[in-house]
Amino acid sequence: MVNGAAPLLELQGVKKYFPVTKGLIMMKTVGYVQAVDGISFTIKQGETLGLVGESGCGKTTTSKMILRLEVPTEGRVLLEGKDIQDFKGEELRDYRTIVQAVFQDPWSSLSPRMRVRDIIAEALVVNRQVSSEEVKNRVEEVMTQVGLHTDQAKNYPHEFSGGQRQRIAVASALVSYPKLIVLDEPVSALDVSIRAQVMNLLKDLQGEYNVGYLLIAHNLATVRYMAHQTAVMYLGQLVEYSDTEELYKNPLHPYTKALFSAALPSHPDMIREEIVLTGEVPSPINPPSGCRFHPRCPFAMDKCSEEAPVEKEVAPGHLVSCHLY
Amino acid sequence: MTVVALPKRGFIDSLPGGPAVTQGLAWARRYPLLPGFVLLFVLVIPAIFANQIAPHDHRIGDLDLVKRPPAWIGDKIVEQTVVQKQDRRVARQGEITLSSATRRMKRGTATFLEGGGDGTVDVGDKLRVVIRQGGTWTYPLGTDKQGRDILSRLIHGSRVSLTVSVLAIALGGGLGVILGLLAAYKGGITDTLIMRLVDIKLAFPSILLALVLVAAWKPGLLTVIIVISVLLWARYARVVRGEAISIMNRDFIDRAQVAGASDWRIMARHIFPNLMNTVVVLATLEVGHVIILESTLSFLGAGIPRPTPAWGVMVADGRELIVAAWWIFFFPCVAIVLTVLSMNLMGDWLRDKLDPKLRNI
Numbered sequence: 001m002v003n004g005a006a007p008l009l010e011l012q013g014v015k016k017y018f019p020v021t022k023g024l025i026m027m028k029t030v031g032y033v034q035a036v037d038g039i040s041f042t043i044k045q046g047e048t049l050g051l052v053g054e055s056g057c058g059k060t061t062t063s064k065m066i067l068r069l070e071v072p073t074e075g076r077v078l079l080e081g082k083d084i085q086d087f088k089g090e091e092l093r094d095y096r097t098i099v100q101a102v103f104q105d106p107w108s109s110l111s112p113r114m115r116v117r118d119i120i121a122e123a124l125v126v127n128r129q130v131s132s133e134e135v136k137n138r139v140e141e142v143m144t145q146v147g148l149h150t151d152q153a154k155n156y157p158h159e160f161s162g163g164q165r166q167r168i169a170v171a172s173a174l175v176s177y178p179k180l181i182v183l184d185e186p187v188s189a190l191d192v193s194i195r196a197q198v199m200n201l202l203k204d205l206q207g208e209y210n211v212g213y214l215l216i217a218h219n220l221a222t223v224r225y226m227a228h229q230t231a232v233m234y235l236g237q238l239v240e241y242s243d244t245e246e247l248y249k250n251p252l253h254p255y256t257k258a259l260f261s262a263a264l265p266s267h268p269d270m271i272r273e274e275i276v277l278t279g280e281v282p283s284p285i286n287p288p289s290g291c292r293f294h295p296r297c298p299f300a301m302d303k304c305s306e307e308a309p310v311e312k313e314v315a316p317g318h319l320v321s322c323h324l325y
Numbered sequence: 326m327t328v329v330a331l332p333k334r335g336f337i338d339s340l341p342g343g344p345a346v347t348q349g350l351a352w353a354r355r356y357p358l359l360p361g362f363v364l365l366f367v368l369v370i371p372a373i374f375a376n377q378i379a380p381h382d383h384r385i386g387d388l389d390l391v392k393r394p395p396a397w398i399g400d401k402i403v404e405q406t407v408v409q410k411q412d413r414r415v416a417r418q419g420e421i422t423l424s425s426a427t428r429r430m431k432r433g434t435a436t437f438l439e440g441g442g443d444g445t446v447d448v449g450d451k452l453r454v455v456i457r458q459g460g461t462w463t464y465p466l467g468t469d470k471q472g473r474d475i476l477s478r479l480i481h482g483s484r485v486s487l488t489v490s491v492l493a494i495a496l497g498g499g500l501g502v503i504l505g506l507l508a509a510y511k512g513g514i515t516d517t518l519i520m521r522l523v524d525i526k527l528a529f530p531s532i533l534l535a536l537v538l539v540a541a542w543k544p545g546l547l548t549v550i551i552v553i554s555v556l557l558w559a560r561y562a563r564v565v566r567g568e569a570i571s572i573m574n575r576d577f578i579d580r581a582q583v584a585g586a587s588d589w590r591i592m593a594r595h596i597f598p599n600l601m602n603t604v605v606v607l608a609t610l611e612v613g614h615v616i617i618l619e620s621t622l623s624f625l626g627a628g629i630p631r632p633t634p635a636w637g638v639m640v641a642d643g644r645e646l647i648v649a650a651w652w653i654f655f656f657p658c659v660a661i662v663l664t665v666l667s668m669n670l671m672g673d674w675l676r677d678k679l680d681p682k683l684r685n686i
Contacts, residue, residue, distance in 0.1 A: 067583050096585030109576035113598035123584035172580070 006081030007042040008212045009066065009180055014039055014075035016061050020285060034284050035061040037236035038075065043180065046206065048213040050227030050244065052220065052259065056281060058236040059216045063182045066214065067101055079180070093127040097176035104185035105296045106165035116143075116168055117153035121188040123176040137142045142171040145208070146201060163194035167201070174205060187222060199226055224248055229317075232256045235292045236284055238311075242318035252320045254297050291323065299324060343428065360670035364581040367663050372487040379477035381464070384632050386472030392650040393468040394460045401457040404438060408449045426452060434458075467652040469642060475652065478634035481658050485635040486664065489550055490615040494608050497554030501602055503621020506592050509569035519562060520557035526559040532621060539627040549628050553618050557611060564607060565600060572599050602679040609672035620661055636661050 018033035029127045036058040043049045051059050066077055066290040068084055076083045079095060087095045100123065103109040112117055120139045124130055130138075140150040146167040157165055166186065173181050186202065187195040203226060206213060216308060218221050223230055223244065230238040232255065239252040251257050258275040265272060277296050282288050288295050294304035309321045337343045353359065371378055405421040421429075426446045429435035440450035460467055466475040477676060508519040526534075538552045572578065573596065580593050616636075622628035623637025636657040643654030 064579075067579075069582060093585060096583070099583070101580065101583045103576040103580060105576060109580050111577040111581075111595050111599065113601070114594070122581065122586060126585045126587070126590065169580075172584070176584075299376055 005060075006078070008045045008080060009043040009214070010078040010081075011040050011042070011066075012076045012078065013060075014062070014065060014077060015073045016058070016065060016070060017073045022255055031285050034236050034287055036065070036072075037287070039231075039233070039236075039238045040075075041231050041238065043212045043214060044228075045212055046210040047178065047228040048206065048215050048226050050215045050217060050223035050230040051233060052217060052223055052230060053233035054218065054259075054281060056284070057233045058284075060184060062108045062233075063184050063214060063216055066167070066180075066182055067099060068095070097123055097127050098179045099175065099182070100173035100178040100180070101182040101184065102169045102173050102186045103164070105189050106162055106169055107189075109169055110165055112157055114153055114156070115158075116148075116157065116217045118151075119157070119168060119260070120172040120175055122172060128174065138175055139171075145174065145205065146171045156233070162190050163198060166190060166198055170198070170201065170205070174209065174211075175211065178211055180214065181271060184216045185218070186215070188217065188219060195222070202226065220248075220260065232259065235281060235287055237292060238319075238321065239293065240318075240320050241311075242315075246315065246318050250315075250318075252314060252318070252325060253293075253322050254299050254324070255293050291321075358666040358671075358674070360674070364664060364667035364671060367660060367667065368483050368487055372484040375481050375484050379474075379480045381474035381477045383473060383477040383481040383634050386468060386474070389474050390461075390464065390468055391470055391472040392646070392653070393458065393464055393472075394650070395467045395652050396460040396465045398463045399459040400454050400469075402453060403549050405452050405454050406533075407446055407448050407452060409448055411446055421452060421454060423448060426450075426454075429454060454525070466656050467650070469653045470646060470650070471637075475639075478639060479636070479656060482634040482636045482639060482657065482660070483664075485629055485633060486616050487545070488546065488625060489553065489619045490612045492550045493553035493557060493615050493619075494611055496550065497557030498561050498604065498608055498611070500554065501558035502565050502597075502600070504558065505562040505565030506569055506600075508574060508683070509566045510588065510592055510596070516566075523559040523562050531556045531618070532625075535618070535622055536625065536627050539622065546629060548632075549619060549622060553615055556618065557615070560611075561604070561607060564603060568600050568603050569596050572596050586631060606672060606676040606679055609675050610669060612668040612672070616661060616665055616668075620657075640685050642669060 013037060015034075015038050016036040017034055019029045020031045020033060021027045022030045037176065039058075039062065041049060053059050061070060066084075067071050068087075071085065077085070079099065082091075084095060084099075117136070117139050119144060121135045124135055124138060139153060143150050143153060148164065148167055148171065152160075157168065160168065166189075170186075183202065187198050189199060199222065202213070205211065213226070215223060217228050227244045230242065230244045231238050232247075232253065234255050240247065240251070242257045247256070248260075251260055254275065257273060258277045261272055261275045262277075275298060279296050282292070282295060288305070290303070290305045290307050291297070291300075291309050294300045297304065297322045303323050307323070309323050312320050312325055313319050314325050337347050340346075386521045403419070405419055405426075407423055407426045408420045410422050410424060421435075423446060426435060429452075430446055434455040435452045438451040438453050440447060446452075464474050464476070466479070468474060469478070504519050504522075508516040535552045535556060538555060539548055542551075579597055580592060581591050586595070619628060619635065620637030620640065623635040624641040626641070627637035628637055639657035640654055640661075643650070643652075643657070647654050
């Protein structure tokens with residue numbers, strides 16, 4: 001494959017196991033938390049992939065591996081066809097400008113002791129040889145783009161509201177002309193009234209910068225509004241992966257259906273298929289045999305507990321891992 | 326339901342001297358910086374302007390005026406009967422030996438009450454003896470056994486206390502902060518090594534450790550500073566590590582890593598500024614600790630060598646005369662207590678202002 005044709009980001013069978021240790025001195029490994037267990041997906045330049053799933057299913061671990069904050073136990077994360085774990089020196093600095101992140105909680109993601117202009121400029125100052133004049137101009141440019149006043153640059157984060165703080169976070173992710181931004185629940189900590197503003201801002205900026213997003217969310221409406229493609233995660237694995245519209249119109253996997261039926265409909269009179277899941281998410285230390293969803297699945301068959309389903313393409317671009325199909 | 330009778334609001338006022346206490350508490354509430362200002366006067370201003378403020382030379386005393394009490398204490402006069410020279414026995418209360426009576430008569434500190442018609446002192450005469458002369462305002466807090474002005478020595482001693490506390494805290498605190506940050510940031514084996522070192526340090530009795538260290542080097546100001554900073558760093562390391570770990574769990578550290586900041590930059594620009602409150606509060610609270618340590622070392626003879634007037638040295642020198650000349654011992658103690666108390670009060674106040682999470686330090 002020619003480099004230019006490689007997708008912006010590609011995950012190939014990525015796994016992350018955290019060892020569980022016992023004992024104070026000997027630290028015997030007694031098992032592994034299989035936080036992420038073999039997931040693959042791609043993100044194209046300028047497109048958004050939504051990653052949906054309940055808490056603890058490995059969404060954040062996946063994003064941390066893409067951001068090089070965690071090293072995958074197995075599998076590869078490729079940025080434009082190159083494994084990000086191989087980056088060193090100049091390549092690593094490039095990677096640090098190309099891939100950026102916006103975190104969930106804008107109260108915790110901005111250092112309270114730094115001025116806004118320093119927070120925003122960080123990725124630029126650290127990775128590039130730029131004059132302070134250029135930095136100032138670029139910071140003012142992104143601040144304007146995200147809808148902040150440039151005279152607020154000298155303020156500290158506590159002087160801003162939640163929505164403004166998230167704008168600061170977006171500005172700091174944009175400053176180095178990234179190609180991929182990992183959005184880890186970017187609007188879930190915000191007031192409902194501000195969510196739409198920030199989502200629209202993110203969409204506008206995507207058009208402007210042609211930047212790819214990995215949108216991690218548990219709010220299905222957010223994902224539907226923003227994502228071109230959606231992947232559904234359950235207990236460290238992808239269960240369904242499709243174009244967003246296709247997935248929302250025609251969810252196939254029982255878990256996806258359950259997720260949709262748990263979300264509030266846009267109209268209260270809408271008649272929907274109700275799937276209520278019972279029980280808890282099983283422990284990722286000792287996941288169920290066969291299909292990981294089978295203990296909670298209303299359609300479980302004998303086969304489900306014995307054999308792990310393989311991904312099947314049921315429609316063009318619509319992948320499901322379920323024995324029903 | 327039983328009702329516990331609590332003192333009413335005016336309870337303190339009803340006690341003798343109560344209104345003054347209430348007034349004082351109200352003042353303390355209204356002016357929380359007051360202890361700091363007391364401290365400034367007791368420690369900082371005298372330390373800086375010691376040469377200008379001190380009324381006398383702190384090293385050379387007046388041997389004619391040894392062991393003079395503070396200015397407000399008058400002559401101590403007793404009536405004594407002259408007795409024959411005592412063999413191997415001190416004169417009893419109310420008695421004076423013939424030889425010392427003659428000597429005092431010559432000096433003019435004794436006058437006849439009974440007898441002495443012939444102008445010479447005889448056994449059986451009653452004398453009025455000034456056994457201790459009162460203080461003079463030339464030496465407001467009295468003099469020590471070498472006739473040196475205690476006030477001047479206190480003023481110069483504050484210089485020692487200030488130098489030692491500032492430098493020892495800067496050195497020990499700096500070391501502790503760096504090690505604590507490293508332990509928190511690197512984790513793993515580095516963390517284990519540093520924290521076990523802290524445990525070892527904290528398991529040692531500090532005075533013993535200090536004495537051993539001083540014995541190994543030559544005593545002096547620099548040695549004392551180094552020894553005290555060796556005693557201090559562990560506490561900083563432990564507190565800073567805990568704080569740093571909690572800061573590192575916050576998203577802005579992840580964000581800095583994503584932005585490509587180096588380890589050094591993350592520690593210096595992202596973690597350390599958020600630790601400043603803790604470090605400042607700890608430093609203020611430690612000043613009292615350091616002054617006491619320095620005084621203890623000086624008292625034990627392992628601190629600042631004489632004739633530098635460290636407060637601890639002054640206490641040690643006054644100890645043997647604690648009955649005969651209590652002021653030599655008393656005023657350095659007061660200086661230590663005042664300084665430590667006001668520093669602790671200021672530290673408490675700073676802590677409450679900057680970081681209420683640290684209440685239990």
